Amino acid sequence: MTLTTIGFDADDTLWHNERFFRLTQARFHDLLADHAPADHLEERLLAAERRNVGHYGFGVKGFTLSMIETAIEVSEAQVPASVIAEIMAAGREMLAHPIELLPHARATVEALSGQYRLVLVTKGDLLDQERKLAQSGLGELFDAIEIVSDKRAETYQTVFARHGTGATEGLMVGNSLKSDVLPMIEAGGWGVYVPHGLTWALEHADPPLGHPRFAELPDLSGLEALVTSIGRARKSE
Template structure:
């Protein structure tokens, strides 16, 4: 029997790795970073140290490329015992700046899906990260005008969705959140009574990993955004 969904009025979208590419650029940075520090440690040790440093810095400085760049510099200094050359530090800074200025690349079906749903639902973009960088990406994406609101937050929690869907919609129960992170996008939305739709991305950061909440009646998973309109029709 189909699930009756008569009151869904608001759909929230994550941005990075849901609407456009993000993590692939961090992966490119990882590879160059490993090469730059190859004289001081092997790949596994470097990446493990960088991950630990990055997760620690996220808690105090938030998400985004700037925090990642700080973490690369900090790791380089620590792993080399302070012997890393100045020109290497300079290159690490350049890597961060290059990624900050990289053009936005929409994921397959992102633009078409958002445009198709904009006339039928109230759309809200809910993303976390550096305010300036996220604002820039939203502008470059060409999708801003399709969203009735854009929320750029430092972290995503159940309270984040309760506030956003109450402020811009008819409350969490009448809302749905779409994203590539079970931990940040899906599970917290489910916790406040919203629908949570997981759209996997093959490069999702380990920090965002969590067990799929298969027991939750409002949890769904789709392979790509192009499947979202059909899912919404099936849930009516």
């Protein structure tokens, strides 16, 4: 038993993402200020996102459609067409926003590339995720790219069997306990949590404190040392 394959989440693990959603949501609040207070809008929008994620998937397009749906609901179908147009424009701006890598992302991926099989495992809109990966300049460092509709234990079992030696010999690192850590541990692998600071409400979960295959790092700079220590510990078992 050894550690052969490392999976990386993309959004808010390798590059900024959630903060653009927050900025757009603040703009949405301003556009609908005459129809509902900000806290009520936030609740209604989150409810719409929860309803719609199974239909539209994760990412900017589903978020934009949920904003439009919420605008129609809170205005009792009286929202002006100009406001709908501005919401759509905000969504297009998000889809064109330049990528900004998080600290230590490039150095960490470069350090681990060649030592382990590296797999990018990200969920969201296919075209948008491909665009962000291309702009990041990190694509050639990965042995495989998986853009998935959701992240469950079965997802990681399939991905790590396809591109590695199975989930039990794999590690997944990401900023979401719900999507990156808990299902990977359920699949039999390591889950490494790297908090981002801004996390979508639907990604919140409790950490599996005390689990032997759970680790938390303040940022990506400590990942290489952690991976090395896991490898040594497993060789000594």
